[in-house]
Amino acid sequence: NAGVTQTPKFQVLKTGQSMTLQCAQDMNHNSMYWYRQDPGMGLRLIYYSASEGTTDKGEVPNGYNVSRLNKREFSLRLESAAPSQTSVYFCASKAGGSYNEQFFGPGTRLTVL
Amino acid sequence: QQQVKQSPQSLIVQKGGISIINCAYENTAFDYFPWYQQFPGKGPALLIAIRPDVSEKKEGRFTISFNKSAKQFSLHIMDSQPGDSATYFCAASRRSGSARQLTFGSGTQLTVLP
Numbered sequence A: 001n002a003g004v005t006q007t008p009k010f011q012v013l014k015t016g017q018s019m020t021l022q023c024a025q026d027m028n029h030n031s032m033y034w035y036r037q038d039p040g041m042g043l044r045l046i047y048y049s050a051s052e053g054t055t056d057k058g059e060v061p062n063g064y065n066v067s068r069l070n071k072r073e074f075s076l077r078l079e080s081a082a083p084s085q086t087s088v089y090f091c092a093s094k095a096g097g098s099y100n101e102q103f104f105g106p107g108t109r110l111t112v113l
Numbered sequence B: 001q002q003q004v005k006q007s008p009q010s011l012i013v014q015k016g017g018i019s020i021i022n023c024a025y026e027n028t029a030f031d032y033f034p035w036y037q038q039f040p041g042k043g044p045a046l047l048i049a050i051r052p053d054v055s056e057k058k059e060g061r062f063t064i065s066f067n068k069s070a071k072q073f074s075l076h077i078m079d080s081q082p083g084d085s086a087t088y089f090c091a092a093s094r095r096s097g098s099a100r101q102l103t104f105g106s107g108t109q110l111t112v113l114p
Helices: none
Strands: A004-007 A010-013 A021-024 A031-037 A044-051 A062-070 A074-078 A087-094 A102-104 A108-112 B004-008 B012-015 B019-025 B034-038 B047-052 B057-058 B062-067 B072-077 B086-096 B100-102 B106-112
Touching: A004 A087, A010 A021, A010 B034, A021 A031, A021 A087, A031 A062, A031 A074, A031 B100, A044 A062, A044 B019, A044 B057, A044 B100, A074 A087, B004 B086, B012 B019, B019 B086, B019 B106, B034 B062, B047 B057, B047 B062, B072 B086
Parallel strands: A010 A108, B012 B106
Antiparallel strands: A004 A021, A021 A074, A031 A044, A031 A087, A062 A074, A087 A102, A087 A108, B004 B019, B019 B072, B034 B047, B034 B086, B057 B062, B062 B072, B086 B100, B086 B106
């Protein structure tokens, strides 16, 4: 099992460019999440998907969109990148049940110039 | 607003010493409290977790102490080793619709000196 995979690992964008971060999990988990990690701020939830076909906003959704393509895949799109979106982005997945662990991918380091 | 406050921001201990990281929360809807460990260049990984119906949980050298009335919880690492050097995040979980959300603390960078 690969667990949670993310592509790309690194990306540099210019202000105003768009891009999609890809995430896939092979654990048959229902829930998937996108976080951003900034120094001194921990991880903040951008969007999540409780199950295939549903998505909801998290704490910091502005400037992002998501698509739950199927049960395995959950993508994050930046339509018009801004320097404030420079961050490390993590995708996570979780099985059903209240107290199950969230499994994290290796992250995508994004720089917006 | 930061719903989970974590301290200290950084911590340096000698090998064999005890590392203590503290967290406090405000939202009483939180009902599950995991700790995550993150090594440089990696994603966070679950270390240990506790439910609020118990006051302490121990797994090997790692112990969570939980004080429900004070809305505080802490991670104790006994006999700290250089391999424990990492960033530690406390988190609090609550139900949100049909899913559960994690709110993370700001992280503690632990360095264990050999």
